[in-house]
Amino acid sequence: MTVPVLGPAEIEAAARPGLVLDAVRAALIAHAAGRTTVPPPTHLNFPAADGDCHVKTGWIDGSDDFTVKIASGFYRNPLRGEPVNHGLVCVISAHTGRVRAVLDDGGRLTAWRTAAAGALAGHALARHDARSVGVFGTGEQARLQVRWLAMLRPVGPVLVHGRDERRAAAFCDHLAGHGLSAAPAPAAEAAGADIVVTATPAVAPVLDADAVRPGTHVTAVGADMPHKNELPPALFARAGVIATDDHEQCLHHGDLAHAVRAGAVPRDADVPLGALLLTPPDRTDTAVTIADLTGVGALDAAVASAVVRELLR
Amino acid sequence: MTVPVLGPAEIEAAARPGLVLDAVRAALIAHAAGRTTVPPPTHLNFPAADGDCHVKTGWIDGSDDFTVKIASGFYRNPLRGEPVNHGLVCVISAHTGRVRAVLDDGGRLTAWRTAAAGALAGHALARHDARSVGVFGTGEQARLQVRWLAMLRPVGPVLVHGRDERRAAAFCDHLAGHGLSAAPAPAAEAAGADIVVTATPAVAPVLDADAVRPGTHVTAVGADMPHKNELPPALFARAGVIATDDHEQCLHHGDLAHAVRAGAVPRDADVPLGALLLTPPDRTDTAVTIADLTGVGALDAAVASAVVRELLR
Known part of the structure; x- marks a missing residue:
């Protein structure tokens, strides 16, 4: 056999x-x-x-x-x-x-488990009434992040920020095909959504911490190497909850690593995402929450x- | 596809x-x-x-x-x-x-590459007129070691030493089926052959250093963990040539590791087998040679x- x-x-x-x-x-x-x-x-x-x-x-x-x-x-x-x-x-x-x-x-x-982890994090950490979603990135993983989150809770409108306008437009068409209302948006507008997802290969923050409103949840899934970075350290400094899929790994090559190196938060600022799935955090309506996901075997x-x-x- | x-x-x-x-x-x-x-x-x-x-x-x-x-x-x-x-x-x-x-x-x-490495080592390091082979172990790898060596040079008689007499007898029948003359033998007799091969899971030496005659080549392939050990340190102390398939690995879990720990030879007593395949060693007729093989990716x-x-x- x-x-x-x-x-x-x-x-x-x-x-x-x-x-x-x-x-x-x-x-x-x-x-x-x-x-x-x-x-x-x-x-x-x-x-x-x-x-x-x-x-x-x-x-x-x-x-x-x-x-x-x-x-x-x-x-x-x-x-x-x-x-x-x-x-x-x-x-x-x-x-x-x-x-x-x-x-x-x-x-x-791998694509699906990343989408699932992002969706579970967004659903567990976002405010109950969070609806609008800002997405950074227009690749396959960005699409999956939105569609899988939409399986867990009502989502819309979706504000898509990409470096390439044609790709951003195609992304919106794709989401429309899945019944989701989406439009291209500048970075500041996408960062102002209720839920923000970054799924890019960026090596420098893709959004300004100031553009993120109180009460927003932010999920970052792009960083898989130490030089990659999607979220600014200042956003970590503002966060009420920082969830990681793996503490050591995020300290090594997640966005948390950049925030710790910048002195914005201490090394032990995070809690395991899995613990928050079991017992959701007691979040205020104005707290910013972050999920830093690097992928775990x-x-x-x-x-x-x-x-x-x-x-x- | x-x-x-x-x-x-x-x-x-x-x-x-x-x-x-x-x-x-x-x-x-x-x-x-x-x-x-x-x-x-x-x-x-x-x-x-x-x-x-x-x-x-x-x-x-x-x-x-x-x-x-x-x-x-x-x-x-x-x-x-x-x-x-x-x-x-x-x-x-x-x-x-x-x-x-x-x-x-x-x-x-894995079995064949181990057999091939043993056969290549035995053929390169043994005296040109070496014929008799003493084998310790009666498992599949012991059989392969003898048969593959016999593809490279004339071999016989084969003296088989195993803990289980029935298995040793079956081994001899197997070799006879491949045209090789073989007989069960006590350890001292097998260790006295021109070429000695150990292919056992032993955790203590299977032969006495004194039983090995001047001019003998010995190949050990059994050790794959630090506690395993087939050859006595005293044999390493007598050896004119010690070949290893991987220096660091043999220092970690080969027979060489036991000899170095026992103080019989220094850490750098070995030469890479590959170098000896390219340029065979200038061996005297009375030198004992050893090949310590642990398997390399x-x-x-x-x-x-x-x-x-x-x-x-």
Whole structure:
């Protein structure tokens, strides 16, 4: 019996948003409680090809499966008509070590678990009456952040800020196709929404702290390397709640890292997002809340495991 | 296009010994010259299931592919009729990051690259007229060590020492089936052969240094953890040449580590096996030579890449 490979179509059919949201919620809660095993990732660099590869392993302690995720980015691939990102997720039994399945997902599971974590954070931390959403970034993850948040609570209008006007317009059309009212907006206007989401590869803050109104919730998902930065340290200084998906990781390469280095907040200013999903914070109507998300291997494990359970049952 | 999975039968057909020996020889030479990328492996433990999983990555710098090898050992599996070891090898393009193939090899490639490294070491370091082979261990790797060495030079008689007499007898029958003259032997007799190979899970030396005659070559492949130990420190003290497949790794969990801790040899007593494959040592007829092999990720990469090249060309 050879190991089954599950392709994008099967994975897409199995990974209903409800299943992904449940898995990510449970993984964030377990991670906050220290009930996960997430060894340091392995990095390989291929300078001659302008490429890199990350291998991430993760396990929710006591669960049936663990995962090994291989994710590569080769930045000259588009020149030969190939996508930048490749990879797969191996789901392995934590009882026997047998490889239960290889998920050839084209990076979809990572995109969805990031969208789910952002949506769960926004829903848990935003004011109950928060409706307008300001989005920075016009890529796939920016789209997913809005659509997944809209699965959890009423959303609109959506104010889209992108560097490229045509892409921002296309983004609005995309959201309209999903029944969401959206319009391109300057940065100051998008930053003035009830809920602000940043999903960019920015290396300098994309919004002014002063443009964010009291009572706003801000989720940042773009930073995945120490030099990336979407939120200004001054916004952290104003925040009543700072949630992180992984304390150490956000201190290393999240927006929190920049705020700590700038002296805006102490190193222990954050609380684990998973703890806030279990017990929502007692937020005032004027408090600014921030969720700084960098992506955790335990989320990959939880989502991939749930998909395999669904497909192989 | 989904990622191709290559199964045991295909891999067995492609991985002719000549192909494996060439790949391992080239990888050992590249590794000795510092032309390989081998990040530290990732380990996960599953104490409740008495299991562990190792993820090893490796690349021969500049070559077309790199590999991510997942290898698990769950030691209660036999109780449910399952093998202890599971895993697979992912072969990934170093030009685009695309996963070229998943090799569902059941651990075969690791067994063969270990056999190839042992055979290459024995052939390069033993006296030209060395014929008799003493083997410690009666498992699969012990069998492979003798058979692969016999592909490179005339071998016989083979003196087999095992703790279990029936297994030793079965081993001799197996070798006879491959045209090799073999007989069970006490440890002192096996240690007195021209070439000695240890392939056991021993945690204390399996032979007396005094039983090894001048001019003997000894290859040890069993140690893969710091507490494992096949060769006595006194044998290292006598050795004219000590070859290692990876200096740091052998200092960490090879037999060399025990000899250094015992004060029998200094930390820099070894030379890279790859360098000796390129330029064989000037050995006297009375020198004892040792090859301490712990297994290197670069060898996995070289062999898996060669197999995929063969199968997908």
